[in-house]
Amino acid sequence: MIAMTKDDNDIIRQRRAQLQALRERGNAYPNDFRRNILAQELHTRYGDKDKEQLETETEKFSLAGRMMSRRVMGKASFAHIQDMSGRIQLFIRRDDLADDSYAQFRKWDIGDLVGVTGSVFRTRTGELSIQADSIRLLAKSLRPLPEKFHGLSDQEIRYRQRYLDLITSATTRQTFQIRTRVINHIRAYLTGCGFLEVETPMMQAIPGGAAARPFITHHNSLDMDLYLRIAPELYLKRLVVGGFEKVFEINRNFRNEGLSLQHNPEFTMLEFYWAYAGYEDMMSLTETLFRSLAVEVQGDTIVEYQGETYDFGMEFRRLTLRDAVLAHNPELSAGDLDDLDRLRNIAAGKGIEVKDSYGAGKLQVELFEKTVEAQLKQPTFITAYPVEVSPLSRRNEAQPDIADRFELFIGGREIANGFSELNDPDDQAERFRIQAEGKASGDEEAMHYDADYVTALEYGMPPTAGEGIGIDRLVMLLTDTASIRDVILFPQLRTKE
């Protein structure tokens, strides 16, 4: 029940009594006040004007926001209000106001929403402020805000009642503002490159495009089970077949898996597809995009993350998966990676759970994830993934066991996954068949056989490259945030009762 059990305390009772008095004086929740400027605009406009210059400034401004602090003296007071742009100090003198406004103001609380009209000036200590001609209460706050100095430190309340976190933490506000800027920038960038933004189904009869367990829901009037999508991939590629040769979608995926610092059941993914291009073109585009994102968000290409420094201005390192595994496991030889029996022993020796169904490719990837992934701090493209773990990727011309595929790692985490698309319908059908076999023998993450998608390929899909970028993890990087819960406004939590 969290805060709901805290309904009955002195503070709330007193504030409710004040609200009752307000109701008796008229509408306690008026909506006829209009502001004409935001706090930050005042700082921008007058930030470099000194006290004397401001004394000649007679323009009247109307601002509204939440009262975040108040210092009440006998006949004059200071207060700060906060709006969506920032804060500004108010100077409120009894003799400047009409009637009993000052007496009313004295009864208000931190957290109340107020509207104020007045002119700018600078205090003796130099703070740009509004000298109030009139001030009104626009909405009463009945519950006390978190303590002003330490703020809100209870993680649980920060997530469950995010509005309190947003009211009290400038860092949190900034994180989510950056998140929006990142998404806007990506959207503008891809649109500028000629990509068309589309929306594809979130509810799918066959969940495809990734190896993951889906959420299941039910459509009543059709009386059919549907899956929340684990990826939009197969629908976006149908659009490529349809002639939308450059498409992208930024939207939610849902995966029915555990929660961690990097996993939330619903998360945001960018996927984009580019006909007549290959996976190497995607790597180049990704580097350029990330570079421009860093500049957009923080003005240069240097990204500080959890005490480390990444330079998005440098060319990203490229390394094959095999070379990466060998480099981080010096006791292994190239031959070890091709010998299934040896691989099984090596993997088991490193504490990897080896299933009977695992082939050499899957074991190589398991080894990579166990011994290499977390070490890849600087931006690194890992290439040449085994076809065994890449059922939607094109085969390499020279090495048919290898897919023309890459993943991008930064800060030890997978940020992006891209490849040249498999557009041979017969090869795709065979790969689905193998996946469906795996599913039948108990692999819950194996893919379904999507015959409708194969049909689409049979009409002919242009040679295409595609990529997915995890937006939440990217925002974590760009906001120096350790937990995915800090970049999702309302992260998944257990319900309380």
Add this chain to the structure above:
RNA sequence: GGGCCGUUAGCUUAGCUGGUAGAGCAGGGGACUCUUAAUCCCAAGGUCCAGGGUUCGAAUCCCUGACGGCCCA
């Protein structure tokens, strides 16, 4: 799913080997026309996460559960 840690006033927290809960902020009353963690005086505020157990006595020790955090699978 496993391990470790946490949960005390609205918020931030103290509370040692078991002896009946203390502070700061916020809030209430009073003073104060340039404060900014405003200041000064006074008074108030607690289901110590929940349930069970040990004990003369439990916020404190034990068990179970809830929720959260971190680590691991």
